[in-house]
Amino acid sequence: METSTLQPKSEFFAALRHFAGYYRPYRLTLYADLLCALLVAGITLVYPLCAGYITRTVLTLTPQQAWPELLRVGGLMVGLLAVQVAANSFLDYQGHMMGTFIERDMRRDLFAHLQKLPFGFYDTHRTGQLMSRVTGDLYDIGELAHHGPEDLFIALVSFVGVFVILAGLNLPLTLILLAFLPFMAAYALYFNVQLNRALLQSRQRIGEVNAQVEDSLAGIRVVQSFTGEGTEARRFGAANDLFVEGRRGEYRAELYFYQGMTAFTGLMTIAVLMFGGWAILQGGLRIDGLVTYLMCVGILLEPIRRLVNLARVLQEGVTGFQRFREMMAVTPDIVDAPGAAELQNVRGEVEFQGVSFGYSPDAPPVLRDLNLKIRAGEFVALVGASGVGKSTLCALIPRFYDVSAGQVLVDGHDVCGVTLASLRRSVGVVQQDVYLFSGTVMENIRYGRPGATEAEAMDAARQAGAHDFITRLPQGYHTDIGQRGVKLSGGQKQRLSIARVFLKDPPILIFDEATSSLDNESERLVQESLERLARRRTTLVIAHRLSTVRNAHRIVVLTENGVAEEGSHAELLALGGEYARLQALGRL
Known part of the structure; x- marks a missing residue:
């Protein structure tokens, strides 16, 4: 019982330290912000005292005596107003900027953290949901970072100060007002919890909408080619309707919370008028005292309104911060081991020793006790039916996933014992589904080595057979290719991806179905580029086309049981086994 009580407290303080x-x-900036908040709250408390001084003292003087005193008090109030406006201006601008900077820093940290998470994480999380956490949630945290300290500080100073003044004016009436506070606090606490639940659900629902939009727009060509607009509209409509229901619950909780607090503040004003009037009739309070008291009650309502607004900002910000911490708490399971060594002077020998792998503990293993050795500089083709683990096998080399059992070795070093950066610098991957970034041709090629000069990038393009078509583009190497390279053909995109790997110049190459989706002419051009790239490098090719695997030094045939056959094209055909069967079925 004690542990369960302490655990939430420790979690709360850990979150508070993290946020602070x-x-x-x-x-x-925060200290200056709080100083300005103190000035704003203090000056607000002076106004009713000035009004009370005028009604109680100045107005009882003769006109000749009263006018200079009115000017003096008026001048003081104008001076205080100027200070208040200046302090509020600082709060509004610098406070908002401080919140924006904190929002930026959190977004930077979250993005950097997302970049470290392995492929397995993205296999189970939708991009739209992640985008919602990086954008909308962090905006709410920025608002909390700005409004939280200053609103709380102003509200507390004003609240305590005004109650001291009220007690000095009329203690019994002030005690009546204090009697409202426990009921207000209990009401606010209950509906705050309801509002927090509603906000969490609303955040999840808007994440679903983002995910649906991202999914539909990313696949817009497929949608339109299959006339799937109606299907996508229905899917989006379902997610959008769930979002509306989530917002309905949020607004219902807001309604009860804010209108309840408005009712309480109205009741407090009514109580002051009724009991204040009764006090005047009994001779315990003068009319000028009631006027001053009502002005103070008006000021008392301001910190209450600030606290109510703070509760809204707090709920939205805390909800966003909860989701931020949830994501930051996802620990990358593929990281550098303690004392990991740099992989240097890589020759390119790759070996799989007793490797088993499954994508999750519950899923059946894709690879079981697989053994395979690839010599430095060897060109090896991997063939086999779909689903036998060819792509998975290659993904284990740069540690996109970690083995469930066994070892993957590069030059005799276990890949789990070397730094990820040095390992991945040594491996170049050319995939069937080419990903090009929004931007220019030059920017995409230089992604292979950001520090490369334009001349080096152009040389890489020439080796990839891409220079000629690039120079025919409207702005040559500085042509914008659109999102994911939509302005280029499949063959052009593939040759750009090869140029990117040429510039990277890794000793180990992986071609994953790199030509399977191309027409014959594009395949020929890409194939020539791949062969130039593969020279003097260890090369693994996954392919279903005979033209791709025929010239391999060695062909490895994979089945569900592991390596079934190895040898050259002629040797495997003569063997009459799985390779010959795949060719006979037209799968090579």
Whole structure:
């Protein structure tokens, strides 16, 4: 029981320390922000005292005596107003900027964290949901970072200050007002919990909408080619309707919370008028005292409104911060081991020793006790039926996934014992589904080695057979290719991806179905580029086309039981086994 009580407290303080840590670079701005908040709250409390002084003292003087005193008090109030406006301006601008900087820093940290998560994480998380966490959630946190400290500080100073003044004016009336506070607090606490639940659900629902939009727009060519607009509209409509229901619950909770607090503040004003009037009739309060008291009650309502608004900002910000911490708590399971060594002077020998792998503990293994050795500089083709683990096998080399059992070795070093950066610098991957980034041709080629010069990038394009078509583009190497390279043909995109790998210049190459979706002419051009790229490098090719595998030094045939056959094209045909069967079926 004690453990369960302490655990939420420790979690709360850990979250609080985590959040407070983002203020550290901006602590001077925070201190100035709180100082301005103190000035705003203090000056607000002076106004009713000035009004009380005028009604109680100044207006009892003769006109000749009263006018200079009115000017003096008026001048004081104008001066205080100027200070208040200046302090509020600082709060509004610098406070918002501080919140924006904190939002930026959190977004930077979250994005950097997402970049470290392995392929397995993205296999189970939708991009739209992740985008919602990076954008909308962090905006709410930025608002909390700005409004939270200053609103709380102003509300507390104003609240305590005004109650001290009220007690000095009329203690019994002030005690009546205090009697409202426990009921207000209980009401606010209950509906705050309801609002938090509704906000969490609303965040999840908007994430689903984002995911649906991202999915539909990313596949817009498929949608339109299959006239699937109606299907996508129905799917989007379903997600959108769920979002509406989530918002309905959020607004219902907001309604009860805010209107309830408005009702309480209205009741407090009514109570002051009724009991204040009764006090005047009994001779315990003067009319000028009631006027001052009502002005103070008006000021008392302001910190209450601030606290109510703070509760809204707090709920939205805390909800966003919960989701931020949830994502930051996802630990990358593929990281550098303690004392991991740099992989240097890589020759390119790759070996699989007793390798088994499954995508999850519950799923059946894709690879079982597989053994395979690839010599440095060897060109090896992997063939086999779909689903036997060819792509999976290659993904284990750069540690996109980690083996369930066994070892993957590069030059005799276990890939789990070397740094990820040095390992992945040594491996180049050309995939069937080419991903090009929005931007220019030059930017996409230089992604292979960001520090490369334009001349080096152009040389890589020449080796990839891409230079001629690039120079025919409207702006040559500085032509914008659109999102995912939509302005280029399949063969052009593939040759750009090969140029990117040429520029990277890795000792180990993996071609994963790199030519399977191309027409014959594009395949010929890409094939020539691949052969130039493969020279003097260890090369693994996954292919279903005979033209791709025929010239391999060695062909490895994979089945569900592992390596079934190895040899050259002629040797495997003569063997009359699985390879010959695949060719006879037209799968090579």
